[in-house]
Amino acid sequence: MEQKQFDKLVERQTPKPVLFVNILKAFLVGGTICTIGQLITFFYIRFFSFTERTAANPTVATMVFIVMILTGTGLYKKISQFGGAGSAVPVTGFGNAVISAAIEHKSEGYVLGIGGNIFKLAGSVIVFGVLSAFFVALIKTILVKIGVVSW
Amino acid sequence: MISSLITSFVVGGLFCVIGQILMDAFKLTPAHTLSTLVVFGSILDGFGLYEPLIDFAGAGATIPITSFGNSLTHGALAEAEKHGLIGVITGMFEVTSSGISAAIIFGVIGAFIFQKRNTTY
Amino acid sequence: MKIIKYVLLLFLLLTACSNETDQVMYPSNDLPELKQVLNSNEAVYGFKGIVDKDDVLVSIDIRRMNQFKENKIAKKITKQLEEKYPDKEFLVTNDLKLKWEIEKIMKQELKTEELTKSVEKIKSLLKEET
Numbered sequence: 035m036e037q038k039q040f041d042k043l044v045e046r047q048t049p050k051p052v053l054f055v056n057i058l059k060a061f062l063v064g065g066t067i068c069t070i071g072q073l074i075t076f077f078y079i080r081f082f083s084f085t086e087r088t089a090a091n092p093t094v095a096t097m098v099f100i101v102m103i104l105t106g107t108g109l110y111k112k113i114s115q116f117g118g119a120g121s122a123v124p125v126t127g128f129g130n131a132v133i134s135a136a137i138e139h140k141s142e143g144y145v146l147g148i149g150g151n152i153f154k155l156a157g158s159v160i161v162f163g164v165l166s167a168f169f170v171a172l173i174k175t176i177l178v179k180i181g182v183v184s185w
Numbered sequence: 186m187i188s189s190l191i192t193s194f195v196v197g198g199l200f201c202v203i204g205q206i207l208m209d210a211f212k213l214t215p216a217h218t219l220s221t222l223v224v225f226g227s228i229l230d231g232f233g234l235y236e237p238l239i240d241f242a243g244a245g246a247t248i249p250i251t252s253f254g255n256s257l258t259h260g261a262l263a264e265a266e267k268h269g270l271i272g273v274i275t276g277m278f279e280v281t282s283s284g285i286s287a288a289i290i291f292g293v294i295g296a297f298i299f300q301k302r303n304t305t306y
Numbered sequence: 307m308k309i310i311k312y313v314l315l316l317f318l319l320l321t322a323c324s325n326e327t328d329q330v331m332y333p334s335n336d337l338p339e340l341k342q343v344l345n346s347n348e349a350v351y352g353f354k355g356i357v358d359k360d361d362v363l364v365s366i367d368i369r370r371m372n373q374f375k376e377n378k379i380a381k382k383i384t385k386q387l388e389e390k391y392p393d394k395e396f397l398v399t400n401d402l403k404l405k406w407e408i409e410k411i412m413k414q415e416l417k418t419e420e421l422t423k424s425v426e427k428i429k430s431l432l433k434e435e436t
Contacts, residue, residue, distance in 0.1 A: 076189075102292070170261075264391050
Protein backbone atom coordinates (compact mmCIF):
# COMPACT_ATOMS: atom_id res chain seq x y z
CA MET A 35 0.00 0.00 0.00
CA GLU A 36 1.35 3.43 -0.84
CA GLN A 37 2.04 6.07 1.75
CA LYS A 38 -0.80 8.32 0.60
CA GLN A 39 -3.32 5.48 0.73
CA PHE A 40 -2.11 4.52 4.18
CA ASP A 41 -2.35 8.09 5.42
CA LYS A 42 -5.89 8.34 4.10
CA LEU A 43 -6.81 5.13 5.89
CA VAL A 44 -5.34 6.35 9.16
CA GLU A 45 -7.12 9.69 8.73
CA ARG A 46 -10.42 7.92 8.25
CA GLN A 47 -9.97 5.65 11.26
CA THR A 48 -8.78 8.18 13.89
CA PRO A 49 -11.72 9.56 15.90
CA LYS A 50 -12.20 13.22 15.10
CA PRO A 51 -12.91 15.45 18.06
CA VAL A 52 -16.23 17.21 17.67
CA LEU A 53 -15.08 20.74 18.36
CA PHE A 54 -18.35 22.33 19.41
CA VAL A 55 -19.34 19.63 21.88
CA ASN A 56 -15.85 19.72 23.39
CA ILE A 57 -16.07 23.48 23.80
CA LEU A 58 -19.44 23.16 25.51
CA LYS A 59 -18.16 20.47 27.87
CA ALA A 60 -15.05 22.51 28.67
CA PHE A 61 -17.20 25.59 29.36
CA LEU A 62 -19.48 23.68 31.73
CA VAL A 63 -16.77 21.87 33.66
CA GLY A 64 -14.46 24.89 33.87
CA GLY A 65 -17.30 27.17 34.92
CA THR A 66 -18.42 24.72 37.59
CA ILE A 67 -14.93 24.46 39.05
CA CYS A 68 -14.62 28.25 39.17
CA THR A 69 -18.06 28.62 40.75
CA ILE A 70 -17.09 26.14 43.47
CA GLY A 71 -13.94 28.24 43.92
CA GLN A 72 -16.08 31.37 44.28
CA LEU A 73 -18.16 29.71 46.98
CA ILE A 74 -15.00 28.70 48.82
CA THR A 75 -13.77 32.31 48.50
CA PHE A 76 -16.99 33.62 50.05
CA PHE A 77 -16.57 31.09 52.85
CA TYR A 78 -13.05 32.33 53.59
CA ILE A 79 -14.10 36.00 53.47
CA ARG A 80 -17.05 35.42 55.79
CA PHE A 81 -15.54 33.24 58.48
CA PHE A 82 -11.86 34.18 58.41
CA SER A 83 -10.00 37.46 58.25
CA PHE A 84 -9.43 37.52 54.50
CA THR A 85 -10.44 40.32 52.18
CA GLU A 86 -11.49 39.87 48.57
CA ARG A 87 -7.91 40.46 47.48
CA THR A 88 -6.22 38.06 49.86
CA ALA A 89 -8.83 35.29 49.77
CA ALA A 90 -7.50 33.89 46.49
CA ASN A 91 -4.57 32.23 48.29
CA PRO A 92 -6.46 29.95 50.68
CA THR A 93 -9.02 29.26 47.95
CA VAL A 94 -6.34 27.88 45.62
CA ALA A 95 -4.81 25.84 48.44
CA THR A 96 -8.19 24.37 49.32
CA MET A 97 -8.93 23.48 45.72
CA VAL A 98 -5.59 21.68 45.42
CA PHE A 99 -6.42 19.77 48.59
CA ILE A 100 -9.74 18.70 47.09
CA VAL A 101 -7.92 17.70 43.90
CA MET A 102 -5.56 15.53 45.94
CA ILE A 103 -8.52 13.49 47.18
CA LEU A 104 -10.07 13.34 43.72
CA THR A 105 -6.81 12.29 42.07
CA GLY A 106 -5.97 9.68 44.66
CA THR A 107 -9.37 8.04 44.34
CA GLY A 108 -9.27 8.17 40.56
CA LEU A 109 -12.31 10.45 40.22
CA TYR A 110 -10.39 13.25 38.58
CA LYS A 111 -9.56 11.03 35.63
CA LYS A 112 -13.29 10.71 34.87
CA ILE A 113 -13.80 14.45 35.18
CA SER A 114 -10.90 15.17 32.85
CA GLN A 115 -12.13 12.64 30.29
CA PHE A 116 -15.43 14.49 30.15
CA GLY A 117 -14.24 18.04 30.55
CA GLY A 118 -10.99 18.11 28.55
CA ALA A 119 -9.56 21.60 28.91
CA GLY A 120 -12.28 22.42 31.45
CA SER A 121 -10.41 20.30 33.96
CA ALA A 122 -6.87 21.09 32.80
CA VAL A 123 -6.96 24.89 32.61
CA PRO A 124 -8.00 25.68 36.20
CA VAL A 125 -5.43 25.35 38.93
CA THR A 126 -7.03 21.97 39.68
CA GLY A 127 -5.47 20.65 36.47
CA PHE A 128 -2.07 21.89 37.59
CA GLY A 129 -2.57 20.26 40.97
CA ASN A 130 -3.72 17.03 39.37
CA ALA A 131 -0.62 16.89 37.17
CA VAL A 132 1.71 17.38 40.14
CA ILE A 133 -0.12 15.00 42.46
CA SER A 134 -0.56 12.23 39.92
CA ALA A 135 3.13 12.45 38.99
CA ALA A 136 4.00 12.16 42.68
CA ILE A 137 1.76 9.13 43.21
CA GLU A 138 3.04 7.44 40.07
CA HIS A 139 6.72 7.75 40.93
CA LYS A 140 6.48 6.92 44.62
CA SER A 141 7.83 3.45 43.93
CA GLU A 142 11.13 4.96 42.82
CA GLY A 143 11.68 6.58 46.17
CA TYR A 144 10.95 10.00 47.56
CA VAL A 145 14.11 11.84 46.56
CA LEU A 146 14.73 10.52 43.07
CA GLY A 147 11.24 9.30 42.18
CA ILE A 148 8.96 11.97 43.54
CA GLY A 149 11.46 14.80 43.84
CA GLY A 150 12.85 14.22 40.38
CA ASN A 151 9.58 13.72 38.53
CA ILE A 152 6.98 15.82 40.28
CA PHE A 153 7.31 18.71 37.86
CA LYS A 154 6.91 16.81 34.61
CA LEU A 155 3.99 18.92 33.40
CA ALA A 156 4.11 21.67 35.98
CA GLY A 157 7.70 22.50 35.17
CA SER A 158 6.93 24.06 31.80
CA VAL A 159 4.13 26.12 33.36
CA ILE A 160 6.44 27.55 36.02
CA VAL A 161 9.35 28.10 33.64
CA PHE A 162 7.31 29.95 31.06
CA GLY A 163 5.36 31.84 33.70
CA VAL A 164 8.58 33.18 35.21
CA LEU A 165 10.12 33.92 31.81
CA SER A 166 7.11 35.81 30.50
CA ALA A 167 6.72 37.70 33.79
CA PHE A 168 10.38 38.69 33.55
CA PHE A 169 10.13 39.97 29.98
CA VAL A 170 6.80 41.70 30.44
CA ALA A 171 7.95 43.44 33.62
CA LEU A 172 11.30 44.32 32.04
CA ILE A 173 9.68 45.88 28.98
CA LYS A 174 7.15 47.76 31.04
CA THR A 175 9.77 49.07 33.47
CA ILE A 176 11.96 50.29 30.62
CA LEU A 177 8.97 51.96 28.98
CA VAL A 178 8.12 53.69 32.26
CA LYS A 179 11.72 54.84 32.71
CA ILE A 180 11.67 56.33 29.22
CA GLY A 181 8.37 57.96 29.98
CA VAL A 182 6.10 56.36 27.40
CA VAL A 183 3.69 54.77 29.90
CA SER A 184 2.93 55.33 33.55
CA TRP A 185 2.54 52.70 36.24
CA MET B 186 -23.83 37.41 45.53
CA ILE B 187 -25.64 35.39 42.88
CA SER B 188 -24.28 37.67 40.17
CA SER B 189 -20.77 36.93 41.46
CA LEU B 190 -21.39 33.22 41.00
CA ILE B 191 -22.70 33.75 37.48
CA THR B 192 -19.79 35.95 36.39
CA SER B 193 -17.24 33.56 37.86
CA PHE B 194 -18.95 30.67 36.01
CA VAL B 195 -18.94 32.49 32.68
CA VAL B 196 -15.42 33.94 32.85
CA GLY B 197 -13.90 30.70 34.16
CA GLY B 198 -15.73 28.77 31.46
CA LEU B 199 -14.44 31.16 28.80
CA PHE B 200 -10.82 30.66 29.85
CA CYS B 201 -11.35 26.90 29.59
CA VAL B 202 -12.96 27.33 26.17
CA ILE B 203 -9.84 29.19 25.01
CA GLY B 204 -7.78 26.28 26.30
CA GLN B 205 -10.01 23.76 24.54
CA ILE B 206 -9.71 25.62 21.24
CA LEU B 207 -5.92 25.67 21.63
CA MET B 208 -5.94 21.91 22.25
CA ASP B 209 -8.40 20.90 19.50
CA ALA B 210 -8.03 23.41 16.67
CA PHE B 211 -4.35 24.18 17.07
CA LYS B 212 -3.50 20.65 18.21
CA LEU B 213 -1.37 21.73 21.17
CA THR B 214 -0.52 19.33 23.96
CA PRO B 215 -1.80 20.14 27.47
CA ALA B 216 1.66 21.34 28.48
CA HIS B 217 1.81 23.70 25.49
CA THR B 218 -1.72 24.95 26.16
CA LEU B 219 -1.11 25.68 29.82
CA SER B 220 2.20 27.40 29.09
CA THR B 221 0.52 29.55 26.42
CA LEU B 222 -2.26 30.50 28.84
CA VAL B 223 0.22 31.44 31.57
CA VAL B 224 2.07 33.71 29.14
CA PHE B 225 -1.30 35.15 28.07
CA GLY B 226 -2.19 35.97 31.66
CA SER B 227 1.21 37.55 32.15
CA ILE B 228 0.81 39.77 29.08
CA LEU B 229 -2.69 40.81 30.17
CA ASP B 230 -1.28 42.00 33.47
CA GLY B 231 1.44 43.89 31.62
CA PHE B 232 -1.35 45.92 30.02
CA GLY B 233 -3.08 46.30 33.37
CA LEU B 234 -6.12 44.34 32.23
CA TYR B 235 -6.03 41.27 34.47
CA GLU B 236 -6.59 42.96 37.86
CA PRO B 237 -9.83 44.63 36.66
CA LEU B 238 -10.88 41.20 35.39
CA ILE B 239 -10.35 39.77 38.87
CA ASP B 240 -12.43 42.65 40.30
CA PHE B 241 -15.20 41.76 37.88
CA ALA B 242 -15.16 37.97 37.93
CA GLY B 243 -13.63 37.00 41.28
CA ALA B 244 -12.76 33.32 41.31
CA GLY B 245 -13.48 33.08 37.58
CA ALA B 246 -10.20 34.88 37.05
CA THR B 247 -8.15 33.65 40.00
CA ILE B 248 -8.72 29.93 39.57
CA PRO B 249 -7.59 29.39 35.95
CA ILE B 250 -3.87 28.92 35.40
CA THR B 251 -3.70 32.36 33.76
CA SER B 252 -3.85 33.92 37.21
CA PHE B 253 -0.49 32.33 37.92
CA GLY B 254 1.10 34.33 35.11
CA ASN B 255 -0.74 37.40 36.36
CA SER B 256 0.48 37.15 39.94
CA LEU B 257 4.09 36.54 38.88
CA THR B 258 4.02 39.63 36.67
CA HIS B 259 2.13 41.64 39.29
CA GLY B 260 4.73 40.88 41.93
CA ALA B 261 7.57 41.72 39.54
CA LEU B 262 5.96 45.04 38.52
CA ALA B 263 5.12 46.03 42.11
CA GLU B 264 8.70 45.44 43.20
CA ALA B 265 10.12 47.20 40.13
CA GLU B 266 8.00 50.22 40.96
CA LYS B 267 9.59 50.35 44.40
CA HIS B 268 13.16 49.30 43.76
CA GLY B 269 13.83 49.84 40.08
CA LEU B 270 14.93 47.30 37.51
CA ILE B 271 16.30 44.74 39.97
CA GLY B 272 12.81 44.47 41.43
CA VAL B 273 11.76 42.61 38.30
CA ILE B 274 13.71 39.57 39.51
CA THR B 275 13.29 39.91 43.27
CA GLY B 276 9.57 40.56 43.35
CA MET B 277 8.24 37.70 41.29
CA PHE B 278 7.36 35.13 43.92
CA GLU B 279 6.41 37.61 46.61
CA VAL B 280 2.69 37.43 46.00
CA THR B 281 2.66 33.99 44.40
CA SER B 282 3.02 30.96 46.50
CA SER B 283 -0.13 29.15 47.37
CA GLY B 284 -0.58 27.33 44.06
CA ILE B 285 2.89 25.82 43.83
CA SER B 286 3.32 25.22 47.56
CA ALA B 287 -0.04 23.55 47.88
CA ALA B 288 0.58 21.38 44.82
CA ILE B 289 3.94 20.16 46.13
CA ILE B 290 2.76 19.62 49.69
CA PHE B 291 -0.42 17.81 48.77
CA GLY B 292 1.42 15.94 46.04
CA VAL B 293 3.80 14.36 48.54
CA ILE B 294 1.03 13.79 51.09
CA GLY B 295 -1.09 12.26 48.36
CA ALA B 296 1.76 10.00 47.30
CA PHE B 297 2.08 8.94 50.92
CA ILE B 298 -1.61 8.17 51.35
CA PHE B 299 -2.75 6.84 48.02
CA GLN B 300 -1.68 3.81 46.05
CA LYS B 301 -0.79 3.82 42.42
CA ARG B 302 -3.53 2.64 40.10
CA ASN B 303 -2.99 0.58 36.99
CA THR B 304 -4.75 3.02 34.69
CA THR B 305 -3.23 6.37 33.81
CA TYR B 306 -4.35 9.50 35.57
CA MET C 307 -44.98 20.19 35.34
CA LYS C 308 -41.87 19.25 37.29
CA ILE C 309 -39.76 21.68 35.27
CA ILE C 310 -42.12 24.57 36.06
CA LYS C 311 -41.97 23.73 39.75
CA TYR C 312 -38.17 23.75 39.76
CA VAL C 313 -37.99 27.00 37.78
CA LEU C 314 -40.36 28.70 40.24
CA LEU C 315 -38.31 27.42 43.17
CA LEU C 316 -35.11 28.73 41.56
CA PHE C 317 -36.75 32.08 40.97
CA LEU C 318 -37.84 32.31 44.62
CA LEU C 319 -34.34 31.43 45.73
CA LEU C 320 -32.80 34.08 43.50
CA THR C 321 -35.12 36.84 44.68
CA ALA C 322 -34.42 35.89 48.28
CA CYS C 323 -30.72 36.35 47.69
CA SER C 324 -31.04 39.81 46.18
CA ASN C 325 -28.80 42.53 47.62
CA GLU C 326 -30.35 44.96 50.01
CA THR C 327 -29.49 48.33 48.57
CA ASP C 328 -29.61 50.57 51.58
CA GLN C 329 -27.57 53.58 52.49
CA VAL C 330 -26.84 53.73 56.18
CA MET C 331 -24.19 55.24 58.34
CA TYR C 332 -23.34 54.24 61.88
CA PRO C 333 -23.50 55.56 64.57
CA SER C 334 -25.38 58.54 63.24
CA ASN C 335 -25.74 60.48 60.08
CA ASP C 336 -23.67 63.54 60.94
CA LEU C 337 -21.93 63.66 57.56
CA PRO C 338 -24.74 64.82 55.28
CA GLU C 339 -22.51 65.65 52.34
CA LEU C 340 -21.32 62.04 52.22
CA LYS C 341 -24.66 60.81 50.93
CA GLN C 342 -24.61 63.58 48.31
CA VAL C 343 -21.18 62.66 47.03
CA LEU C 344 -22.02 58.98 46.83
CA ASN C 345 -25.34 59.51 45.13
CA SER C 346 -23.78 61.77 42.52
CA ASN C 347 -21.78 58.78 41.33
CA GLU C 348 -24.14 56.69 39.21
CA ALA C 349 -22.01 53.56 39.44
CA VAL C 350 -22.71 53.40 43.20
CA TYR C 351 -26.12 52.08 44.18
CA GLY C 352 -25.69 51.62 47.90
CA PHE C 353 -23.27 52.09 50.75
CA LYS C 354 -22.70 51.31 54.39
CA GLY C 355 -20.42 53.39 56.57
CA ILE C 356 -18.92 53.65 60.01
CA VAL C 357 -17.75 56.86 61.65
CA ASP C 358 -15.34 56.63 64.56
CA LYS C 359 -13.87 60.00 65.60
CA ASP C 360 -11.71 60.87 62.59
CA ASP C 361 -11.81 57.53 60.76
CA VAL C 362 -14.57 56.92 58.28
CA LEU C 363 -14.91 53.51 56.62
CA VAL C 364 -17.31 53.38 53.69
CA SER C 365 -18.20 50.19 51.87
CA ILE C 366 -19.80 51.00 48.52
CA ASP C 367 -21.86 48.74 46.28
CA ILE C 368 -20.86 49.18 42.65
CA ARG C 369 -22.92 47.97 39.72
CA ARG C 370 -21.57 44.73 38.21
CA MET C 371 -20.60 46.25 34.85
CA ASN C 372 -18.65 49.07 36.48
CA GLN C 373 -16.66 46.68 38.62
CA PHE C 374 -13.81 46.75 36.10
CA LYS C 375 -13.04 50.26 37.30
CA GLU C 376 -13.89 49.73 40.97
CA ASN C 377 -10.47 50.82 42.23
CA LYS C 378 -10.53 54.04 40.19
CA ILE C 379 -14.09 54.79 41.34
CA ALA C 380 -13.12 54.21 44.98
CA LYS C 381 -10.10 56.51 44.65
CA LYS C 382 -12.20 59.23 43.00
CA ILE C 383 -14.80 59.05 45.76
CA THR C 384 -12.09 59.15 48.44
CA LYS C 385 -10.67 62.31 46.90
CA GLN C 386 -14.11 63.95 46.68
CA LEU C 387 -14.89 63.07 50.29
CA GLU C 388 -11.53 64.32 51.51
CA GLU C 389 -12.19 67.64 49.82
CA LYS C 390 -15.52 68.01 51.61
CA TYR C 391 -14.22 66.88 55.01
CA PRO C 392 -10.49 67.61 55.15
CA ASP C 393 -10.05 66.70 58.81
CA LYS C 394 -11.36 63.12 58.45
CA GLU C 395 -9.54 60.07 57.11
CA PHE C 396 -11.58 58.09 54.58
CA LEU C 397 -11.27 54.51 53.47
CA VAL C 398 -13.61 53.73 50.58
CA THR C 399 -13.70 50.29 49.03
CA ASN C 400 -15.92 47.83 47.22
CA ASP C 401 -14.57 44.92 49.21
CA LEU C 402 -17.14 42.45 50.46
CA LYS C 403 -15.17 41.92 53.67
CA LEU C 404 -15.66 45.55 54.69
CA LYS C 405 -19.38 45.32 54.00
CA TRP C 406 -19.80 42.22 56.15
CA GLU C 407 -17.63 43.63 58.95
CA ILE C 408 -19.69 46.84 58.98
CA GLU C 409 -22.88 44.79 59.15
CA LYS C 410 -21.43 42.87 62.08
CA ILE C 411 -20.53 46.08 63.91
CA MET C 412 -23.97 47.55 63.26
CA LYS C 413 -25.68 44.43 64.56
CA GLN C 414 -23.56 44.26 67.69
CA GLU C 415 -23.88 48.04 68.21
CA LEU C 416 -20.34 48.48 69.47
CA LYS C 417 -19.41 51.72 71.15
CA THR C 418 -16.25 53.77 71.79
CA GLU C 419 -13.29 51.53 72.67
CA GLU C 420 -14.55 48.34 71.06
CA LEU C 421 -15.59 50.32 68.01
CA THR C 422 -12.12 51.88 67.73
CA LYS C 423 -10.49 48.47 68.09
CA SER C 424 -12.65 46.95 65.36
CA VAL C 425 -12.06 49.89 63.05
CA GLU C 426 -8.29 49.64 63.54
CA LYS C 427 -8.39 45.91 62.84
CA ILE C 428 -10.40 46.40 59.66
CA LYS C 429 -8.08 49.13 58.44
CA SER C 430 -4.99 46.97 58.84
CA LEU C 431 -6.77 44.05 57.13
CA LEU C 432 -7.61 46.13 54.10
CA LYS C 433 -4.01 47.30 53.72
CA GLU C 434 -2.68 43.76 53.26
CA GLU C 435 -1.41 42.83 49.83
CA THR C 436 -1.23 39.04 49.92
